[in-house]
Amino acid sequence: MSEAAKHTFQAEVQQVLDIVINSLYTDKDIFVRELVSNASDALEKLRHLQHTEKDIFDGKADLEIRITTDEEAKTLIIEDRGIGMDHEELVENLGTIAHSGSKAFLQAMAEGDQKNSNVIGQFGVGFYSAFMVADEVEVHTHSWRPDAKQLVWKSDGKTGYEITEDSEEGSRGCRIVLKLKEECEDFAKDYRIKGILETYSSFVPFPIFLNDERVNKVEALWLKKKNEISEEEYTEFYKFQGKAFDEPRYRLHFSADAPLAINSLLFVPKENPEFPGMGEIDPGVALYCRKILIDDKPEELLPKWLRFLKGVIDSEDLPLNISRESMQDSSLVKKLGDVITKRFLKFLDKQATDDPESYKEFYSRFSRFLKEGVATDFSYREQLGKLLRYESSLTEEGEKIGVEAYIARAKEGQEEIFYQIAQNRAAIEAGPYLETFKARGLEVLFMYEPIDEYVMGSLPELQGKKLVAVDRSDIDFDKYEATEKPEGEPLPEKDGEKLVDFLKKAFGERAKEVRLSKRLVDSPVAALQSEGAMSPQMRQMMQAMNQEMPGADPVEIELNPRHDLIKKLAATSAKDKELAGLVADQLYDNAMLSAGLLEDSKDMVNRLNTLLEKAMG
Numbered sequence: 204m205s206e207a208a209k210h211t212f213q214a215e216v217q218q219v220l221d222i223v224i225n226s227l228y229t230d231k232d233i234f235v236r237e238l239v240s241n242a243s244d245a246l247e248k249l250r251h252l253q254h255t256e257k258d259i260f261d262g263k264a265d266l267e268i269r270i271t272t273d274e275e276a277k278t279l280i281i282e283d284r285g286i287g288m289d290h291e292e293l294v295e296n297l298g299t300i301a302h303s304g305s306k307a308f309l310q311a312m313a314e315g316d317q318k319n320s321n322v323i324g325q326f327g328v329g330f331y332s333a334f335m336v337a338d339e340v341e342v343h344t345h346s347w348r349p350d351a352k353q354l355v356w357k358s359d360g361k362t363g364y365e366i367t368e369d370s371e372e373g374s375r376g377c378r379i380v381l382k383l384k385e386e387c388e389d390f391a392k393d394y395r396i397k398g399i400l401e402t403y404s405s406f407v408p409f410p411i412f413l414n415d416e417r418v419n420k421v422e423a424l425w426l427k428k429k430n431e432i433s434e435e436e437y438t439e440f441y442k443f444q445g446k447a448f449d450e451p452r453y454r455l456h457f458s459a460d461a462p463l464a465i466n467s468l469l470f471v472p473k474e475n476p477e478f479p480g481m482g483e484i485d486p487g488v489a490l491y492c493r494k495i496l497i498d499d500k501p502e503e504l505l506p507k508w509l510r511f512l513k514g515v516i517d518s519e520d521l522p523l524n525i526s527r528e529s530m531q532d533s534s535l536v537k538k539l540g541d542v543i544t545k546r547f548l549k550f551l552d553k554q555a556t557d558d559p560e561s562y563k564e565f566y567s568r569f570s571r572f573l574k575e576g577v578a579t580d581f582s583y584r585e586q587l588g589k590l591l592r593y594e595s596s597l598t599e600e601g602e603k604i605g606v607e608a609y610i611a612r613a614k615e616g617q618e619e620i621f622y623q624i625a626q627n628r629a630a631i632e633a634g635p636y637l638e639t640f641k642a643r644g645l646e647v648l649f650m651y652e653p654i655d656e657y658v659m660g661s662l663p664e665l666q667g668k669k670l671v672a673v674d675r676s677d678i679d680f681d682k683y684e685a686t687e688k689p690e691g692e693p694l695p696e697k698d699g700e701k702l703v704d705f706l707k708k709a710f711g712e713r714a715k716e717v718r719l720s721k722r723l724v725d726s727p728v729a730a731l732q733s734e735g736a737m738s739p740q741m742r743q744m745m746q747a748m749n750q751e752m753p754g755a756d757p758v759e760i761e762l763n764p765r766h767d768l769i770k771k772l773a774a775t776s777a778k779d780k781e782l783a784g785l786v787a788d789q790l791y792d793n794a795m796l797s798a799g800l801l802e803d804s805k806d807m808v809n810r811l812n813t814l815l816e817k818a819m820g
């Protein structure tokens with residue numbers, strides 16, 4: 204061995220090392236990821252050289268990574284047959300700070316809070332991370348160049364490093380020997396390193412052997428061509444990567460070059476893994492950069508409502524060393540998430556069109572997430588809105604349609620999409636609102652879930668059509684001709700006016716307005732909402748959550764002038780004020796009950812008893 208040449212680290216390297224060594228950061232595991240990813244890069248570079256260079260030192264050596272742990276010697280050795288480094292490269296690469304990761308690290312340290320040791324672990328600091336766990340590191344290396352020398356780079360990570368020429372001929376690549384710190388002896392244990400490799404390096408494109416046993420057996424399918432992958436391989440991958448036991452329901456394997464280089468493989472599980480009341484599941488799509496894991500549960504990548512997705516997104520455009528913190532405000536990550544979200548929604552739309560039956564299955568399990576998306580995320584509401592499905596007044600029970608189908612069969616000139624939110628179909632069909640729409644052949648979407656209230660509140664319109672609740676008082680029915688003429692004679696105009704006056708007095712402040720209805724067909728009364736009033740369902744929800752609420756906006760009451768009950772009430776109001784008053788109050792409560800607005804039924808029951816007594820004489 205020739206004499207060692209001593210070198211001092213560049214000042215910035217010293218800075219990085221100081222922080223790395225003195226940091227109290229607990230998650231030291233990432234040093235394995237960093238060294239393995241360097242080894243993988245070196246192998247990748249060699250693979251490229253093989254196309255152009257005839258003469259490569261140790262040309263037949265396998266492109267693989269070998270890791271050896273030695274508990275007794277307290278060492279960890281990471282070895283690759285990559286391009287290696289010559290003298291100049293050793294000085295340049297491991298003595299200065301010309302490379303990306305460490306630079307970004309220093310920058311963040313300068314900008315941020317130096318005392319916050321957490322910042323450190325969130326960065327990959329590349330090669331220097333070895334000094335988190337080792338008090339001495341040796342790099343035995345031989346460059347791929349046939350005339351290169353076998354060299355040993357050695358450092359304690361403090362003052363500097365030395366480079367020695369090794370007289371013995373080694374093999375091509377790098378062998379990095381870490382003499383572990385006492386408190387880091389754990390990393391000389393096989394199982395410890397195995398666990399780390401499984402987390403971060405499962406898809407490294409070269410075989411990794413740990414103590415002669417192959418550890419990474421699953422291919423990075425997302426980078427392969429679709430026609431080279433079998434169904435079984437996809438399913439296997441889904442189960443392995445997503446730690447799943449079911450089969451995937453949908454799969455989207457998608458690549459793009461612009462605006463970002465993306466390779467992604469997404470899965471929708473068979474069943475919804477989130478149970479009501481059990482809290483939200485973590486995001487399931489992991490972020491990779493060239494097959495190396497960056498984050499297995501990135502919060503910032505996809506919108507929260509896509510947390511049911513599993514799989515992988517890989518983008519070469521991301522720096523491997525991107526930190527979780529800088530991910531939050533990285534416009535690159537946002538853009539990546541946005542491109543994938545739009546692509547996935549487009550995919551769902553196509554599924555819905557091409558195979559409505561399987562979309563129905565999907566929808567019955569995952570519609571909650573789509574609705575959450577509409578209600579919480581304005582960016583995608585138009586695309587999401589298109590994916591929603593509801594029963595309607597024109598479908599059978601259990602059959603659902605989307606807005607596109609609704610619009611396709613809407614009346615000419617119809618600018619609105621009508622909907623009603625209620626407990627269930629029977630409640631809507633028994634109520635006083637639907638009849639008006641039926642008589643005019645207008646379709647009404649039926650919604651049964653509390654979250655639909657938020658969905659409708661967040662969707663003023665879809666595909667250029669306004670969404671309008673059926674109990675709104677300002678719907679212009681004159682635009683739509685009734686296909687069925689109402690039966691019977693209406694109350695004479697004079698009697699009608701008198702009855703309206705009587706009821707205005709009887710209802711007092713409880714009604715903003717009382718009038719004879721043009722819309723009612725079979726029901727005697729209906730309570731309608733003015734523009735801007737809080738909907739009954741929203742009130743109920745807020746009440747359920749014990750929220751402070753302003754008093755309900757007074758409703759507008761409409762009377763059906765052709766209904767027998769109304770005609771009789773008109774007659775009675777002239778003769779028996781007491782009975783007419785009781786009936787008026789009861790009609791009011793009936794209307795409120797149908798509207799979902801009756802908050803207290805105590806009075807109603809007492810009154811009904813009185814009315815029953817009277818009816819029996």
Ligand code: ADP
Binds near residue numbers: 245287
């Ligand atoms: P980064 O990988 O972000 O560039 P590192 O500190 O990890 O930063 O590595 C610095 C440089 O050292 C690398 O860019 C590479 O040129 C060289 N290097 C590190 N490990 C190896 C290796 N196993 N084989 C060949 N070159 C390596």
